[in-house]
Amino acid sequence: MDPNKKTLIVFSGDLDKAIAAFILANGAAAMGNDVTMFFTFWGLNIIRRPEKVRVKRSPLQAMFAGMMPRGAQRLGLSKMNFAGLGPVLMKRVMRNANISSLSELIEIAREQEITMVACSTSMEVLGLAKEDLIDGVEIAGVATYFEYADNANVNLMV
Amino acid sequence: MDPNKKTLIVFSGDLDKAIAAFILANGAAAMGNDVTMFFTFWGLNIIRRPEKVRVKRSPLQAMFAGMMPRGAQRLGLSKMNFAGLGPVLMKRVMRNANISSLSELIEIAREQEITMVACSTSMEVLGLAKEDLIDGVEIAGVATYFEYADNANVNLMV
Amino acid sequence: MDPNKKTLIVFSGDLDKAIAAFILANGAAAMGNDVTMFFTFWGLNIIRRPEKVRVKRSPLQAMFAGMMPRGAQRLGLSKMNFAGLGPVLMKRVMRNANISSLSELIEIAREQEITMVACSTSMEVLGLAKEDLIDGVEIAGVATYFEYADNANVNLMV
Numbered sequence: 001m002d003p004n005k006k007t008l009i010v011f012s013g014d015l016d017k018a019i020a021a022f023i024l025a026n027g028a029a030a031m032g033n034d035v036t037m038f039f040t041f042w043g044l045n046i047i048r049r050p051e052k053v054r055v056k057r058s059p060l061q062a063m064f065a066g067m068m069p070r071g072a073q074r075l076g077l078s079k080m081n082f083a084g085l086g087p088v089l090m091k092r093v094m095r096n097a098n099i100s101s102l103s104e105l106i107e108i109a110r111e112q113e114i115t116m117v118a119c120s121t122s123m124e125v126l127g128l129a130k131e132d133l134i135d136g137v138e139i140a141g142v143a144t145y146f147e148y149a150d151n152a153n154v155n156l157m158v
Numbered sequence: 159m160d161p162n163k164k165t166l167i168v169f170s171g172d173l174d175k176a177i178a179a180f181i182l183a184n185g186a187a188a189m190g191n192d193v194t195m196f197f198t199f200w201g202l203n204i205i206r207r208p209e210k211v212r213v214k215r216s217p218l219q220a221m222f223a224g225m226m227p228r229g230a231q232r233l234g235l236s237k238m239n240f241a242g243l244g245p246v247l248m249k250r251v252m253r254n255a256n257i258s259s260l261s262e263l264i265e266i267a268r269e270q271e272i273t274m275v276a277c278s279t280s281m282e283v284l285g286l287a288k289e290d291l292i293d294g295v296e297i298a299g300v301a302t303y304f305e306y307a308d309n310a311n312v313n314l315m316v
Numbered sequence: 317m318d319p320n321k322k323t324l325i326v327f328s329g330d331l332d333k334a335i336a337a338f339i340l341a342n343g344a345a346a347m348g349n350d351v352t353m354f355f356t357f358w359g360l361n362i363i364r365r366p367e368k369v370r371v372k373r374s375p376l377q378a379m380f381a382g383m384m385p386r387g388a389q390r391l392g393l394s395k396m397n398f399a400g401l402g403p404v405l406m407k408r409v410m411r412n413a414n415i416s417s418l419s420e421l422i423e424i425a426r427e428q429e430i431t432m433v434a435c436s437t438s439m440e441v442l443g444l445a446k447e448d449l450i451d452g453v454e455i456a457g458v459a460t461y462f463e464y465a466d467n468a469n470v471n472l473m474v
Contacts, residue, residue: 093376169474222396
């Protein structure tokens with residue numbers, strides 16, 4: 001076990017939880033930790049490309065993929081979403097307070113070489129392919145998660 | 159602390175989170191870990207028997223117990239539930255992708271001898287008795303949780 | 317790493333999750349652990365003062381601060397909230413079962429000298445100031461969290 005390794009499972013695709021996850025991950029990385037983020041289920045939406053991607057999907061997969069938000073700019077809040085107004089206001093408050101936006105936080109995570117892993121099982125369930133995700137994301141399963149978690153001293157799930 | 163022990167608190171009773179919890183637990187067990195799952199609050203609904211059970215409950219407890227879903231087949235999704243349509247579609251997508259259903263995941267967990275513990279305090283709050291739960295579930299409190307967690311190297315909460 | 321230290325990130329401001337967090341924290345403390353709770357995002361609402369507080373806020377911050385619940389008495393449930401009826405019924409069930417209310421659980425946490433930390437970044441986003449919070453809460457950022465988490469053997473996020 002290495003006191004300088006951390007992992008974070010990001011299950012939620014809510015804007016507020018995504019922000020919290022990246023603030024934790026970036027903070028840990030800035031303190032010299034190797035950080036690995038595992039995106040699973042709705043959390044995969046955080047690392048989707050904003051543009052529509054042509055991928056072979058079953059009708060049901062296409063339905064899920066089509067209804068879920070594509071990327072950091074389109075996420076809703078877990079509370080006080082108000083049909084999309086909440087996120088707009090929260091982004092504005094964050095900008096006013098000079099806090100990085102989620103897109104910026106993701107960029108910082110990449111600059112800090114945080115390892116981002118997408119859960120292969122969830123991708124199949126939700127009909128997402130590698131092409132749907134932003135660059136630099138690895139795809140792996142639960143065994144890979146525990147290999148990382150076994151070597152980390154702080155493991156969280158959001 | 160034992161690098162081959164893991165614990166998972168399952169607070170949520172959402173189908174998607176329950177699936178994630180059991181995929182994590184079963185994956186860890188398949189890798190040779192002793193896994194303990196603690197079901198608390200709505201998470202107790204995952205391990206409820208599907209049939210109605212006659213148990214002495216106060217009127218308020220009966221109300222909570224009566225309105226909550228009974229078991230893995232009746233859970234809703236945390237997102238895109240669409241009044242019960244979402245779970246139906248998700249189950250179909252999972253079957254198409256040859257991913258085990260939640261009921262099968264629970265069965266696998268039992269075959270792998272994952273320890274399942276129901277939180278006694280939550281059971282009292284929600285009006286659930288031992289008879290309401292599937293076989294093989296122990297009942298214990300927070301002290302038992304920490305005894306397990308203190309000896310595990312990965313502790314998560316869903 | 318100290319086997320007698322625990323941390324808990326409280327992201328959620330739901331009554332049920334707040335109760336779970338404090339039962340875990342108080343249980344750990346009763347077993348002789350040093351426990352630190354980090355309140356972030358909606359979790360800050362759990363430790364807000366019940367009364368209105370006059371603080372300088374931007375109009376947007378005032379809006380968020382104005383709409384969010386002030387303190388343990390006003391939180392909703394994550395499930396079965398029924399426009400505020402759910403929490404009333406849950407409080408009654410808990411009282412009948414002789415389980416401490418959330419306000420009492422917070423009081424017990426203080427008596428057990430559980431360290432409560434409010435996340436400075438979230439406070440800015442949601443427009444909350446030190447004056448908005450109950451007494452005895454420290455304010456700190458993500459670096460402080462990891463200093464505590466690095467020294468603890470169980471770290472959870474609710």
